[in-house]
Amino acid sequence: MNNIQFERHRHKYVLLVPKLVMNDSTASVFRNLALYEQIEGWNGLRGDMGFLFLMSKTIDSVHDVRCL
Numbered sequence: 092m093n094n095i096q097f098e099r100h101r102h103k104y105v106l107l108v109p110k111l112v113m114n115d116s117t118a119s120v121f122r123n124l125a126l127y128e129q130i131e132g133w134n135g136l137r138g139d140m141g142f143l144f145l146m147s148k149t150i151d152s153v154h155d156v157r158c159l
Contacts (some may be wrong), residue, residue, distance in 0.1 A: 094107075094108075094109050095107065095108050095109070095145065108146075111146075112138075121143055124143075125143070
């Protein structure tokens with residue numbers, strides 16, 4: 092999840108994000124990861140939550156999900 096990049100294609104930039112497989116337990120797993128990151132002194136997943144924050148600000152509709 093730390094492999095987010097911008098690439099230039101002709102005269103525009105494209106945001107490249109790694110593929111993320113979603114299933115019935117995905118939301119629960121992400122909530123648990125966010126909770127673990129908030130525990131004082133635990134530094135294991137800092138990049139993962141940055142990725143989730145980016146996605147939460149990027150995806151607002153079903154159309155956005157289809158585009159990604």
